[in-house]
Amino acid sequence: MSNPIQDAFNRANSDGRTAIVPFVTIGHPQVDSTPDVVQALADAGADAIELGMPFSDPLAEGPVIQKSSFQALQNGITPEACFQNAAEIRKRGIETPLVFMGYYNPMLQFGLDEFCARTRDAGVDGIIAADLPAAEAGPLIQACEKANISLVPLLALTSTDETIAQACKHASGFVYCVSLLGVTGARSAMSRQVEALVARVRNHTELPIAVGFGISNAEHVQSVGDFADGAVIGSALINHIQADISANAPANAAKFLQSLRK
Amino acid sequence: MTLSPPIQRDVPDALGRFGRYGGQFVPETLMAALAELEEAYSAAREDSTFWDELSNLLTDYVGRPTPLYHAANLSQKLGGAQIWIKREDLAHTGAHKINNAMGQILLAKRLGKNRIIAETGAGQHGVATATACAMMGLECIVYMGEEDIHRQAPNVYRMKLLGATVEPVLSGSRTLKDAINEAIRDWVTNVQTTHYLIGSAVGPHPYPMLVRDFQNVIGKEARAQCLDQIGRLPDYAVACVGGGSNAIGLFSGFVDDESVGLIGVEAAGDGVDTDRHSATITKGRPGVLHGAMSYLLQDEWGQVTEAHSVSAGLDYPGVGPEHSYFHDIERAKYVAIDDTGALDGFDLLCLTEGIIPALEPSHALAYIKDWAPNLDSSTVILLLLSGRGDKDLETVATQRGIEI
Numbered sequence: 001m002s003n004p005i006q007d008a009f010n011r012a013n014s015d016g017r018t019a020i021v022p023f024v025t026i027g028h029p030q031v032d033s034t035p036d037v038v039q040a041l042a043d044a045g046a047d048a049i050e051l052g053m054p055f056s057d058p059l060a061e062g063p064v065i066q067k068s069s070f071q072a073l074q075n076g077i078t079p080e081a082c083f084q085n086a087a088e089i090r091k092r093g094i095e096t097p098l099v100f101m102g103y104y105n106p107m108l109q110f111g112l113d114e115f116c117a118r119t120r121d122a123g124v125d126g127i128i129a130a131d132l133p134a135a136e137a138g139p140l141i142q143a144c145e146k147a148n149i150s151l152v153p154l155l156a157l158t159s160t161d162e163t164i165a166q167a168c169k170h171a172s173g174f175v176y177c178v179s180l181l182g183v184t185g186a187r188s189a190m191s192r193q194v195e196a197l198v199a200r201v202r203n204h205t206e207l208p209i210a211v212g213f214g215i216s217n218a219e220h221v222q223s224v225g226d227f228a229d230g231a232v233i234g235s236a237l238i239n240h241i242q243a244d245i246s247a248n249a250p251a252n253a254a255k256f257l258q259s260l261r262k
Numbered sequence: 263m264t265l266s267p268p269i270q271r272d273v274p275d276a277l278g279r280f281g282r283y284g285g286q287f288v289p290e291t292l293m294a295a296l297a298e299l300e301e302a303y304s305a306a307r308e309d310s311t312f313w314d315e316l317s318n319l320l321t322d323y324v325g326r327p328t329p330l331y332h333a334a335n336l337s338q339k340l341g342g343a344q345i346w347i348k349r350e351d352l353a354h355t356g357a358h359k360i361n362n363a364m365g366q367i368l369l370a371k372r373l374g375k376n377r378i379i380a381e382t383g384a385g386q387h388g389v390a391t392a393t394a395c396a397m398m399g400l401e402c403i404v405y406m407g408e409e410d411i412h413r414q415a416p417n418v419y420r421m422k423l424l425g426a427t428v429e430p431v432l433s434g435s436r437t438l439k440d441a442i443n444e445a446i447r448d449w450v451t452n453v454q455t456t457h458y459l460i461g462s463a464v465g466p467h468p469y470p471m472l473v474r475d476f477q478n479v480i481g482k483e484a485r486a487q488c489l490d491q492i493g494r495l496p497d498y499a500v501a502c503v504g505g506g507s508n509a510i511g512l513f514s515g516f517v518d519d520e521s522v523g524l525i526g527v528e529a530a531g532d533g534v535d536t537d538r539h540s541a542t543i544t545k546g547r548p549g550v551l552h553g554a555m556s557y558l559l560q561d562e563w564g565q566v567t568e569a570h571s572v573s574a575g576l577d578y579p580g581v582g583p584e585h586s587y588f589h590d591i592e593r594a595k596y597v598a599i600d601d602t603g604a605l606d607g608f609d610l611l612c613l614t615e616g617i618i619p620a621l622e623p624s625h626a627l628a629y630i631k632d633w634a635p636n637l638d639s640s641t642v643i644l645l646l647l648s649g650r651g652d653k654d655l656e657t658v659a660t661q662r663g664i665e666i
Contacts (some may be wrong), residue, residue: 056434056565057552057566059552104287105564105566108550108564109563110563131553155290156290160294178291182451
């Protein structure tokens, strides 16, 4: 069975490109910014888009995404609002694969089955939970399988081969490799250690592999592209989105995304 | 004093679960460090040299055993049960936090980690960690919410005198919860060189177990002292609960004694029917924060809400997973006392016994104040005085409109 996220990675790669996966926080900078920003990112050639669901205690995030998450909560973003944003994006005819990235507790409180069903109904193709390691992912794996959406695992430089095998067994869409020891945030240089992690993960899966955390410019994307299938860009994009007055958020986002393809 | 390893209990299980609570809900990067810590503790647990070294430190440096004191004046004043106080306020640094800091610092040395990070709310755990690091010659960074830095200024200065770096946390509510977030972010970044010395019985497995086992010395000593000084076990053991490290240390000494009722006193802040309190078990529902499933103060969407208490050490929207478990299986009872009550409890101990308590155990004192008079004089209540009140003088004065 074909998977829209995996297909998007494969299309990019067969065109000789590294898939680019931008991350934006839903409801940031303005409560209604997201559909326009996502439209601009899709038009600028994003291969898949991560939609960040804000959480009160985003402990895997650096300052930029922390602030965007806080701002989104101030703007009143709830899981319902996340579903509505995704549905609005689909209503506009945007077909780029969408993945929710969030933290476990809001999903758990919504009810995992209900959350996954609503995610699918809103037109979202997968979920990433930043604080849910493979050892605790069982219930969410089941709920995702039931709703027929992907659960994208996060793997780290410190992951054991056993964990990698366990995570890959239930993964679909793609596998997300964290490039560094640390939280999200733009960095001046890319760590090269992640290359070895990607190689280890390849032993356990045929799925595309994306690298994220710290990827900030075209040079980083290119270096990741030497060994991985895609690059996730979050904080650097959010910095650009909010660099200018908020009305320009979509244009800023598109301009930055294009700059990554140089 | 000689310390033996704590009895192996049926919880947590191999997955770090206390019933449905606990677990390891952390970013994948930390999983290897948690496994490494668990392995080091499993080895240390079976190694008598580890416990001998810890015993020596607790005896010669911390000043254990702490006394069990019959609060005859307080008992007489309340006119009911006999109240016996376990004096953790007399431990070095003035609170029970040092027990856990000493245990974990020895583990950190075994792990070869020379950089120690910690979070602190009231500052007691920060001071205990800074103390342990100064003594062992390790680098110490303490994350503390900016709000707490203001209300616990003496402890901030203490940490600095002890050579620690105090990192102000400006995110979220700027209290303990946010300090833990920031400490976890530091740990994710520096995991290969750094041990995260968690101060309460919270966080991902194995921390709730580790902290319980290192605080178990409180309950173990108190139990032996009750048998020795009173000739029997107490009828009730009472302690305050924020994250719940002092309470779990006490309760773990009596959990197998069915005749001993266990009572945890949470902070009701402005009142449990307001939105400004820290009564997690009383008013929360199960959720995931800081690596563990436990009772949690949260809104309908699973966003963690801000806790409130006059006592910085109880100002936390979560609670240790074993307390959630004890609540569900009804092994312990959890009640809540508001800020006003806590200040009354504070005064009561000052005036009857000449002991200035910390605001955290003042909540437990307040509970006893209203309850003990209803019990007969043959009833024995064991109260855990988790710390002394010097750090809180400014808070108490401010509450009364006095400038000192």
